[in-house]
Amino acid sequence: MRQDFRNNPKIKQLLLKITSDLTTLELERPLNLMEVCGTHTVSLLKFGFRHYFKDRIKFLSGPGCPVCVTSVHDIDKTISLAKKGYRIVTFGDLIKVPGSESSLEKEIAKGAKVDVVYNPLDTLRIAEQTKDEIVFIAVGFETTIPVIAGLVLDAYSKSIKNLTVLSLVKTMPKVLRFLLDNLSGKIDGFIMPGHVSVIIGSEPYKFIPEDFNIPCTISGFEPVDLGLGIESLVRQIRANKPIVDNRYTRMVKKEGNPAAKHLIESVFEPSIVSWRGFGKIEGSGLTLRDEFEDFDAEEKFDIQVTEKVEQGGCICGDIISGKQSPLDCTLFRTACTPEHPIGPCMVSFEGACSAFYKYGEK
16 A cells, blocks of 8 residues: 555656646745654655755754653653663663763663663563563653553553653644744644644644644655645645645544543643753643552652753754754764764654754755
């Protein structure tokens, strides 16, 4: 099925249509389109869209890379727990992300216990096989949160006593409103995240065209998907009739996934959380409900970490808020590389800096 959306004559037709529509617009400047999701950043580079439209469309990276938006303060919390001897379980991308003074990778070299999992549910198996105090570091958006909720429910049902969760998860709609409320530049359209939209549906984005008069499209990740999404945005801009146009209908429904949403709501409740590049945003995080407080690492361990600034020179926060590009960073390809990352945008495969580095954007 993937080949139907990759090696397809429709791609050329879409590119010609978009180019024609852009010419009709008689633009005085390139359109600013924000791809919210880090995987879209990768696909736009990998499949050549950024280069093809470089004089007509400026693609801006958004806050859709989970590791990239995790604040330095929250990274320091995970490092603090590792230093105290607790066994950390988390996703691989988080290992190399620098805190203010260290990283989990550096702490591993000093003897810290850190396990990498691809599925949060594997944490339960680890907890059942050891007497160590296990702390799962939960990062991610609505795509991952249902599985993390499942981990908590399984641990609760089995009365697991040596497992807690440090919830650093975030939800998408609130940060987009915050971005638009505090916008310093111009965004002409949004390419919405496909994976998140599978869970939440299209309705949560309606405030963007209704309150800000900005078009949105929900897109998949293959070339035809991206072409359909970009064509939709350009068409909406031409007509000046912004909507949320779902061009990923094979995966995304208007109502999203009700079962997954119910699972999230049964375990978590909204909370304030700190975002790299944005600061603290009320209601954009999720914390465990009171009935699950025994599994809340914040409650159990009373984590006290002094808030410090991130390493100088890194502009990752400006990159994921669309203010700058990796090419604007003086550290990019010099001091900051995938082998020696200074910021999370170079660590994560979804990070803009990593994508620019890998696919040769210069």
